[in-house]
Amino acid sequence: SQKIEQNSEALNIQEGKTATLTCNYTNYSPAYLQWYRQDPGRGPVFLLLIRENEKEKRKERLKVTFDTTLKQSLFHITASQPADSATYLCALKNTGNQFYFGTGTSLTVIP
């Protein structure tokens, strides 16, 4: 069956450290993968997109890697801040043009 799993439901880290979130998928052939941030009661906000032929993408303090052999994407937030506390979602776009979301990881950055 098809699955998109994110490493843990909740992740707590100290301010200033690097947060690393994992997204693993099975039985998908994604054209690309996206990461979103969602705050409580709000819609997701797009952060980064990485294509199947790209290994790494960066945007300010964010970095995403994509390993199609391992079927895994890693999402890093460097120099984390309390304002980074939110739920982070990975999403795959498959060749049929649908988007499917992972289970989400709730990140808390402790001051």
Added chain:
Amino acid sequence: GAVVSQHPSWVICKSGTSVKIECRSLDFQATTMFWYRQFPKQSLMLMATSNEGSKATYEQGVEKDKFLINHASLTLSTLTVTSAHPEDSSFYICSAEGTSVGNEQFFGPGTRLTVL
């Protein structure tokens, strides 16, 4: 970035009534719109994909007669929950993508539906 709005943001209705939720792309033409449902502390579940001017494609397990989707223009899609029941209470989120905004998917702020 591109903006997607939803209306209403919050609705309470009685069991058996129908509720319409609108999703609009404000500054771009949305060739494709997606409707999602999200239960508390769970991820987004894709309900259907709609392309302007054609019938929506529903995900397995989603009743198309219960969740009517219309994508009549390049800036508007509507989701109508027909004969709503308490188990339909959820957070409904739409998203849109268009060729002018690349392959990004832009999300609306969501609509909280509570069925009494």
